[in-house]
Amino acid sequence: MLNESVERLPICNLEDKSFAPEPAVFVVFGATGDLAHRKIFPALYDLFEGGLLPAELVIVGFARRPYTDEAFRNDVRASCAEFARSGSFSPNAWQRFAERLFYLRSDLDDPEGYRRLAAMMAGNDGAVNAGPGGRPIPPNALFYLAVGPSYFGLIAERLKEAGLGTAEGTAEGAGGEAGQEARAGWRRLVVEKPYGHDGASARALTDTLQGAFAEKDIYRIDHYLGKETVQNLLYLRFANAVFEPVWNRNHIEAIDISVYETDGIGERGGYYDDAGAARDMMQNHLVQLMCLTTMEPPASLDPESIRDEKVKVLRSIAAYAPEEFLRRARRGQYVQGSDGKGGTRRAYREESKIRPESTTETYASLRLELDNWRFSGVPITLSTGKAFAEKFSQIVIRFRRPPAALFAARCGDMLAANELTIRIQPDEGVLLRFNAKVPGMAAIKPSELRFSYRQVADYLPEAYERLIADALAGDSTLFIRADESEYAWRVLDGLEKAWAAADPEASPEHGGLIFYPAGAAVPTDGLEPAAGAGAGAASAAPAVEA
DSSP states (O other): OOOHHHHTSOOOOOOOGGGSOOOOEEEEETTTSHHIIIIIHHHHHHHHHTTOSOTTOEEEEEESSOOOHHHHHHHHHHHHHHHSSTTTOOHHHHHHHHTTEEEEEOOTTOHHHHHHHHHHHTTOOTTOOOSTTOOOOOSOEEEEEOSOGGGHHHHHHHHHHTTOOOSTTTTSSTTHHHHHHGGGSOEEEEEOSOOOSSHHHHHHHHHHHHHHSOGGGEEEEOGGGGSHHHHHHHHHHHTOTTTGGGOSTTTEEEEEEEEEOSSOOTTOHHHHHHHHHIIIIIIIIIHHHHHHHHOOOOSSSSHHHHHHHHHHHHHTBOOOOHHHHHHHEEEEEEESEEOSSSSEEOOGGGSTTOOTTOOOOSEEEEEEOBOSTTTTTOOEEEEEESSBSOOEEEEEEEEOOOOSSTHHHHHGGGSOOOEEEEEEESSOEEEEEEEEEOTTSSOEEEEEEEEEGGGTOSOOOOHHHHHHHHHHHTOOTTEEOHHHHHHHHHHHHHHHHHHHHSOTTSOGGGTOEEEEETTBBOOSSSSSOBOSSOBTOGGGSGGGOO
């Protein structure tokens, strides 16, 4: 428990009342898919249960399954009962929530479905009632693309044709009167990842989306930014005089940002084998964590000021030559090993929908440096991997050791460096490692100060709850701007190009693939995995023999 004197301290509430979620028609494209049922609808229900959804919100599922409104509600009910906050599902609350749920059956590429949507939003669909008493349908709309990336551009163009976009000239032409009338309020488009496969495809997608929606109305989602511990980075850095003065190259020796998982790729083989760990995690999640960790103080807390500073971080990364990328990076792939539960996990190449000779990485590590005043010369390592012995996401700030005098002169490397660990999941919190005297001895050993979010909150809101509420409120702080995506891809494109030209059987420092057994220990230096097999050693593991 926290000290009672701390609990009595005042709270400075930064919530801006102007950013309250607004009434809208919330359209979920791909409403019968896994993402919608595991994340989006449970998040909407939890927001409703917490009194955070506007009373006038109308939710429309847009998909091709032959559902009626009632069948759709039953389907969503099962998802909310399973995935909503533990113990929060209430049959009475569900009944009130279900009144705002409707279903529109259509193929994603059928223009007629979008014309019907426009007619509904204009109040011309008698089958849709916004609730008891026949309240009018809200003029605002949020379009959530919970679909595969190949549909992002198509849906945006169909919305534009129906007069439901916000780019200049959108209301003209095929949308007709219904589309123009429905444009009375705001329109926002929420786009899931992956946002492009490389820089060129991301730019092409941006051009398509901006042809239908103004950039200010496009919300590129990265669910990592919705996590409480990630949002806490700004508060931890800029609200504490004990940290910000030492948050620079003079005091920080290295920064490690890691996301590791115990699971393999599961049923994602079709997507994963074409993407790999770097595209799947590094280009978005890890790069965003790096930006929040290293950005300069923004001029204010408004969305554009914060996003401007993140872009400055990305622009300060040098354009490395291919050989430099190979020196700074490592890639690996798991072979047969332990699943962590006493069983055996099959090799990556034996997973469903994986090419037999695939060289796609399931582990990736990249060491970057920022060419700016604050962090010049400080190595920043981004690493991620699947099928390791532990599951966690964290940021570790390692401070420089004291001068080689007094304690450092006697202890040398035994004097542990101070470290600040921001744990994103699990066990969300902050840990500070420092050196202290051993009681009863003239000796020093590392000790820890810990803060756990579980000490101050019974429940941490799901990332999707925060992001959906922000999108309804028009707060784009935690969403990705087009230029952020472009600069992040510039880094990853260089890495992928270097790996594509390298021999997978070469040594690791020349781009070779490291084979590590499933269940291997997490790398300790952020570069080399603790593997039992080295580069080119696939033949040593029966699981991947031809």
